[in-house]
Amino acid sequence: MHRGCLKILWLWQHRWYVPLLRSGLILPFFAGYFYNGWMGGMGCFMLAGVGRIFLVLNSTFCINSVCHLWGESAL
Numbered sequence: 001m002h003r004g005c006l007k008i009l010w011l012w013q014h015r016w017y018v019p020l021l022r023s024g025l026i027l028p029f030f031a032g033y034f035y036n037g038w039m040g041g042m043g044c045f046m047l048a049g050v051g052r053i054f055l056v057l058n059s060t061f062c063i064n065s066v067c068h069l070w071g072e073s074a075l
Helices: 003-070
Strands: none
């Protein structure tokens, strides 16, 4: 990828990080709230919001650890 494209992508992520994070937590809550009230909202918030973040971060850390443990250096 071209260096200019990477900088534009980085700037976009930096600008929209907090709104994207909030929408990934708020939208599941409202989906569950409209479907099954307050308890449905909290269940969707915990599973689709917090649970998704937990699983994505831990799988990323696991892949990083496996690559450092068994991977070979390109140099």
